[in-house]
Amino acid sequence: MTAYQMLVAVHVLVGVVALVTFWTAGLLRKGTPAHRTTGRVYLLAMVGIVLTGAPMAAVRWIDGHTVTAAFLAYLVVITSTGVWVSWRAVRDKSAPGRFVGPVYVALGALSLAAGAGVLALGIRSGAPLLMGFSAVGLFTGVDMLRRRLRRATFAKTPRWWMTQHYTAMIGNGIATHIAFLGIGLPRLLPWANGTALHYLAWFGPLAVAIVAKAILDRRWKPRPAAEPRASVPRTQGA
Incomplete structure (x- = not known):
């Protein structure tokens, strides 16, 4: 087994841990010790994904697979951002x-720049999937910089x-599931690979994430206070 194959094996292993703990933490009652412990394990697994994904992207770039390298590097950027935000929001x-x-x-x-880079690459290579997926980095970057201002x-x-934490965790889930459905599953089940799975891998997690975000926002996101209704002055003799 070559050094790169060992790196991929470790990446896959921590990816499985991330996939399992993501759903475990998501289904556990929020704020409980079990939820917090599982969430920490998930974030540690995501750190492992970043640490192994970055050199994998570099190797792909050196080998001349620029699109694959750009996709992996992009996932590293948005995953790193999501992991940091979800962790620091609580701390x-x-x-x-x-x-x-x-x-x-x-x-x-960095997220904004990475999203713009993937968008440019998608336009240049005629890849609608890259163009569509660039929206994650573009939206994240603009949203974060606007929040800073x-x-x-x-x-x-x-x-x-809380809003920042679960939003970032949803973003982490997008990256986790895209990597699994788009890279891991076709290798495990070659017969299931095809155009349908390809599009599902990219846009399925994104669609589910949008729905999940809307549901969580409806429950947890603060709503602006209603303005008090102006009292109507009573006319004399009324």
Whole structure:
């Protein structure tokens, strides 16, 4: 087994751990010790994915597989961002100013640049999937940088940390499932590979994530307070 094959094997192993613990943490009651412990294991597994995915992207680039390398590098960027945000949102819930500090800004700018790069690559290579998937990095980057600019208002938002945490975890789930469905599953089940699975791998997790985000926002995201209704002055003699 070559060094690259060993790297891929470790990447796949931690990917399986991430996939299992993602759903385990998601199904457990939020805030319980079991949920927190499983969530930590998931984030550690995601760190392992980043640490093994970066050199894999470099090797693919050296081998001349530029599209594959760009896709892997892009996943590394958005995964790193999601892992950091989901972790720091909980750790910094009493210090929102620290949360949107230099690291947050750097990751937001990197996500925006990576999304723009994948969009350009998709246009250049005529790959609609790359063009569509670039929206994740573009949206994430713009949203993070805008939040930094509006940090004074953001700091006063109730339960801001919870919204940031589950949004980032949903983003992590997108990366986890795309990697599994698009890269891992075709190798495990070659007979299942095909155009349908290819599109499902890219856009299936994204569609599910949008629905999950809407449901969680409906339950947890603070709503603006309703303005008090102006009282109608009573006319004399009424």
